[in-house]
Amino acid sequence: MSDLNSGLSPDSLAQIDREVAKYPAEQKRSAVMSALRIAQVEKGWLSADTIKLVADYLGIAPMAAHEVATFYNMYDRSPVGKYKLTVCTNLPCALSGGAEAGEYLQKKLGIHYNETTADGKFTLKEGECMGACGYAPVLLVNNHTMCNHMTPDAIDRKLAEFN
Amino acid sequence: MTVYVKGVVFDGVDFDDPNSWNIDAYIQRGGYAALKKIIAEGITQDTIIAELKTSSLRGRGGAGFPTGLKWSFMPRSFPGQKYLVCNTDEGEPGTFKDLDIIVNNPHALIEGMIIGGYAMGITVGYNYIHGEVFAAYERFEAALEEARRAGFLGDNILGSDFCFQLHGHHGYGAYICGEETALLESLEGKKGQPRFKPPFPASYGLYGKPTTINNTETFASVPYIIREGGQKFLELGKPNNGGTKLFSVSGHVNRPGNFEVPLGLPFSELLEMAGGMRGGKKIKAVIPGGSSAPVLPGHIMMETTMDYDAIAKAGSMLGSGAVIVMDETVCMVKALRRLSYFYFEESCGQCTPCREGTGWLYRVVDRIERGLGRPEDLDLLESVGKNIAGRTICALGDAAVMPVQGMLKHFRAEFLHHIEHKKCIVPGY
Amino acid sequence: MLEIEIDGTKLTVPNGTTVIEAARSIGTHIPHFCYHKKLSIAANCRMCLVQVEKAPKPLPACATPVNDGMKVFTHSDMAVKAQQGVMEFLLINHPLDCPICDQGGECQLQDLAVGYGGSNSRYEEEKRVVPNKDLGPLISTDMTRCIHCTRCVRFTEEVAGMQEIGMAGRGEHSEIMSFIGMTVDSEISGNVIDLCPVGALTSKPFRYTARTWELSRRKSVSPHDGLGANLIVQVKSDRVMRVLPLENEAINECWIADRDRFAYEALNSEQRLTKPMLKQGGQWIETDWQSALEYVGNGLKSISREYGAESIAVVGTPHSTLEELFLLNKLSSALGAGAASFAGRYADARLTKAQQGATWLGLAIGDVAQSKAVVVVGSTIRKEQPLLAQRLRQAVKRGLNLSIINPMDDELFTKLSGKLIVRPDQMVEAVAAVVKAAAEHKQQTVPAEVADVVVSDDARSIAKQLVAAAASEGGRATVLLGNLAAHNPRAAEIAALANQLAAVTGATLGWMSEAANTVGAQVLGMEAGNALVKPRKAVLLFNTEVEFDSHDAQVALATVKQAEMVVAFSAFKHAGVEYADVLLPITPFSETAGSFVNMEGKLQTFNGVVKPLGDSRPGWKVLRVLGNLLGLEGFDFDNAEAVRKAALPQGEVGIAAKLNNAVNGVVVTLQPAGAGLVRLGEVPIYQGDALVRRAPSLQKTRDAAAPMVSLSAATAKQASVAAGDKVQVKQGDAQAQFTVAIDAGLAEGVVRLPVAHPKTVMLGAMFAPIQLTRA
C-alpha cells in the first residue's frame, strides 16, 4: 500500500487526514472534494494520475473521483498559469462592471478566456456567481482569494502585485 | 457594505471592527446566552420548536418554508444517527448575504446550529460552504475551533450530557449544490446531482439518515428568537412574515450591499437605503428574489413591500432576498441571455428536460441577441419552458424557466423589437 | 396491500410497489429508459411521466410509490404531453440516422420515437457531438447517441461491484466514460450492451456484422461454468453472430458473463476442425468418416486384444453434453476399460472413492443468496462463477455475511465478514480450524482429527457467523466449495472437513461445479480424476486438450506421447496434431442437440442452433457409429432425445436421487505448512475450456493477459526479487521465465502462476513445490 501515497506530500496527506476525520469512518468518500482541492493546490492541476492517487488514498473507484473532479468547475483538469484569475460576469456583476473587468483583463493580458499567457503566468477564466455580487466586479485568484471592486485601476494594481 | 436597521442576524455587530466576528465579541453582545439558557434551565425541545413556530421564521434559502414546522418533522426519537446541515452554498446570482454572516458573525450561525441539534436530538452537523468564498470556509473553521475550546461545541456541552459535533465542508464550483439534496450528495463525496423526492431529507438525508437542512440566515436567526422570544421576532416583521431579513441589493444602485431590515419594508425605502439609482437614472426592472425569481418592472416594485406575501402577489418571489436592480439602459434580451447561460452552464445534466432544455433556451435567446431571431422564437421559448417546468428532478429546471417567462411577460415588446431590428432597443447592460 | 387505479383498472399491490411496477403487473406499459428492475432508481430520463390524481405536476412512474387509493392516468392529455416533451428533448441532440446505427431495429429510443416524436424537429441549433471512448475489446462506443440514462454506470457500480463506468462532466457536457486510460475489465461487463437502450454501447465483436432483423433467435444453454446460463443465440446463414441472455430469474436472472456472451467467436474460428484426419507416415491427411472410424475401431480392437482393455483410457471434460458423455462412458465400459474419466484437474483420488453421490450446490441457485452467512472455500469466485459472485454481492448488501477460506484474497468488490488466507497446502488446516472453533462455540466435543489445530480469531468469527446464521429464524448458512478446493491435492480432506463444518454449524454444504455438466457427468457414473497419470496404450480424448485440462500438464502429455494410439474427438485442431493419430471433428454445443445438468441439479436441454460445420458431426452421433462399428450392444439411437432417455431413464428425478455431497472414510491428517515455496496454479477465466481459449476478443481482455509470477511483498523480499523483475521458475525438471508482480493478497511462501495457459504448460502440477531464482 505504501507506494500509493508517494505521490502526495506528507503535508498534503496530513491535511487530507484532517478532512477525513470529519466524517464517519465508513464515509471517507465525503472527503474527496477537499482531498482533490488539497492535491490540486500541491500539484497545480489534477492529472489523471493525481486523481487516481486521491481515489486510492480514500479507497474509492478512480472513476468516482474523476466524476467529482469534472463536475465542479474549480478543479483544473489541465495545467493553468501561476495565477488563475476568474472573473464573475453573471448579471448582477455585469451590471456593475463585471463584464468590462473581464474584457479589460483580456486586453491587458493579451489572452481570451480559458487561455494562459505565453509566459505561463496567468490563466483567465469566466466564472459564475461567486456569492459576492455586492462587491462587483469580483475576481478570484487561484480559487481561494477573492478581490473586490476590481475596476480597471484596481486590476492594474493587482496585476502589479503579481509582478 | 452592510447596513442593519433592526438587527437580528447582525445584532450588535460592529462592521468597522475587524475582531467583531470572534467569540469574545460575540459573547459580549449577548452571544451564546440562548444556548446557556437552554442548558441551564433545561428548556425542552418542544418549547424551542414552539418558540420558532411563534416567531413565524421562514426559511431564508429561497422557498420560505416555516422553520418551526420543518424542525417538527424531524423524527426526534429516531434512535440512529441523524444529521443537521447548514446550506451556505450561496450561489444564486444576486445573493451574497450568507458570506457576510459567516465572515462577520459566524458564531450566530454556530449557536443556531447547536440549538437546532439540541431541539431535534441531533449530534452531528455539517456546514456546506460555497467553494468560491474560500475565506469564509476558513473563517468558519476558525470560529468552530473557538467554540470548541469554549465548551459550546463537542462532547458534554456546558457540562450537560448534550453532545454536538459540527464541521465545515466546502463546495468547489457548482451552483446546483445549493439545492438541498444535491448538497447532500456532494457532502457524501459525489457529484452534486439532486435526488428524486420523496423520500425527503427528513426521512432519508445524509448517508441515508434523517436530516434537517436550513439556510445560514435561518440558523443565524435562531439565537435571537430563543433569547428574546418568538413573539418579539415576529413583531419585527409582519404576520406570516416574522422578523428581519437580509436583502442583498446589487446592480444599478449607488450603495450595493446587504441590508437587514424588517420584512414588510416598502421597496422604495430599501432602494433609498441603497443610495437610490446610480447616476440618477430611471428604474426599469427589478429581480426581487435572486435570478430564479421572475423579473418585475420598476413601477410595480415601487408599489410593493419586501415580504414573502407581497412579492408573491406582485407576481414574483422573495426567494433568497437578492434584489437585482436594473436601470433604463439595460437591454432585457442581453440580461436574459446571461441568466439563461447561467442555468445552462449550471444544470447538473442528470435529467433530460433540464440537460437538454436549458441549452435550447439559451441558444434561442442567444440567437435573438445576435440578431438572428425569428418572431416564432418567443412562442418556442415559452413552449420549451413549459416542457421543462414541473418535469425535472429538482427546481433548477423551474428556476431556468422563471426568468424567461418573467421577461416575456413584462418585456415582450422589447424582444420583438430586437428580433425585428436585429439590435437592442437600449445600448447595453 | 394498497389499492390503486390505473387508467380505470383497479388493482391491489403490496406496500412499496412503484407505479411503473403496478402498471406492468396489469400489462400496462409505461415508456421508460432509465428504469431497470435490477438497478437502483435514477428517475433521470423522465420518459415515464404520468398523471396522478391531485398531483399538480406529472410524476415519474418509476420513482413514485403507490399510495392507497391513488388514481393514475398513463395516457391522459397531461401524461402524453409530458412524455412527448421529454421525447422531443431526447431527440434534439440524438443523431437521427437509425439506418446506419448498430442498434437500429432493436433501439428503445427508435421504437418509442416512432410513437411520440413530431415529424419535424423544432430544434435548429447545432447538435452535440461526443467523442467515442475506448472501453476495451468487448464494448464499442458511439457516445453521441448516449441519452444519459446512467444504466451502464449503475450496472458497474451496483451489479459488477466497481464503478468502472461513470458520467464525467456536468450538464450538457456530461459524458459516459471509463477512467482515463482504463478499460472496463469486469467479467460481466457485456451486460451494459444489453442495458444501453440506444446504440451508444454495442458489442465490439458483433459490430456491423449483421442487422438485427436478419437474425433468427434460438434458445441455448451456456457450456462454460456450472451455472448453466440461459442463452439466446442469434444466427444468420448458419453462422452464430451474437449471444444474448435469455432471462431466467432462477438461474442467470437477466445477465450473462462475458464468456457466455463472447465465446461464440470460437465457433466461427479458423481453427475449427471440419474433416476427419489421419496421421500416416507422420503426415496428416484428410479422410472420410468411414475410414477414420474404421481405423479407430480396428486400433481399439487390436490394442484391447494385445494389452487388455485396461490399457485404454477414455477421457472427457465436463463441458460436453450429457448425451455425449453417456455414450462415451458406455463405450468405455463396453470396451472393458471401466468408467470414462472427466475432470482431469482433480488430483485427489481419495475424493472420488469417498464421494457418496454426485456433488452439487446443495440448494437452489436462488437460495444461496437467501443465506445469512456463506463461507466460500477455495474459489476465485468472480472468475470461476461470475454470476454467482454477483448474486452473493447483492445479498451482502441485504445483510449476508460472506467469508472466504482461500489461498488468495482477490478483490471481490463486496464486503467480506471474515477471511482466512493460507497457502494451498494449508487449506485443510484452515477449514479444520473453523470446524474446531464451531464445535467449541457450540460446546460440542471437538472431533479428534482437528483437536490439535490452532484456532485464530478469524476462524472463530467465521464459525460464529455460520452458527448464528443457521440458528436464526428462517435463516440459512451455506458452505461452498470451489475449484481451488476440488483441484487441491488434499481435496478429499477439505471435503470431509467441510462436511463436518456443515454438520457442526447446521449449514448446508455445496459444491460450485466447475463446468456446465460436472453434475451430469457424475450422475452418469463417470470418474472424476485424471486417467492419464499412468502409461496407456490407447487414449480416446473427447473434447479434451490434455495440456490445459489436466492437473499436471507434463504428466498427461507424457502419457499421450507414449501411447500407441491417440484419438482426439474435437471441434478444433489443437496440440493433438503433435501426439494424436486420428482427429475426429465433433461439433461444439451450438451444432448439436443435447443437455447439461447445472450445479443445482437442473437438467437443461437445447437444440443445435446451426448446422454442423463442414463434415463435423455431433459427438453423440460419432460415438453411436463407433459403438456400432465395434459391434457393441445398445448404441442404436435415432436422436439425442433417445440417448437422453437411456442416460436418464427417470429424468430429473433420477438426477435428484443421486445428488449427495457426503464423503465417507476420508482420514484427515493435519500437516504443517511446507517449508519452501508452493505454487498456486488456478485456471484463468478465459482458459477454462476449448471455446474461450479460441475467442479472440476474450483473449484481448486484461483477464487474458500473459501470466506473471505473483508473490506477496514479503515473499518477494525473501526471494530477493521485486515487481517487474524477470525470474526463472523451476518446477521439478521444468523451467521457464516470467515477470514478477506483487499481490498483497497472498500468504507467505505462495507463488501464484496460473496453469492451463500456453505460456505455462511446460511446468508441472497446479499446487506443487516450486523454486524461484532471479533471471
Ligand SMILES: Cc1cc2nc3c(=O)[nH]c(=O)nc-3n(C[C@H](O)[C@H](O)[C@H](O)COP(=O)(O)O)c2cc1C
Ligand atoms: C437550484 C437551487 C439552488 C438553491 N440554492 C440555495 C442556496 O444557495 N442556499 C440556500 O440556502 N438554499 C438554496 N436552495 C434551497 C434549498 O434547496 C433549501 O430549500 C434550503 O436550503 C432550505 O433552507 P431554509 O428552509 O432555511 O430556506 C436552492 C434550491 C434550488 C432548487
Ligand code: SF4
Ligand atoms: S451509454 Fe447508454 S446506458 Fe450509458 S448512460 Fe448513455 S444511454 Fe444510458
Ligand code: FES
Ligand atoms: S424511467 Fe422513470 S424517469 Fe426514467
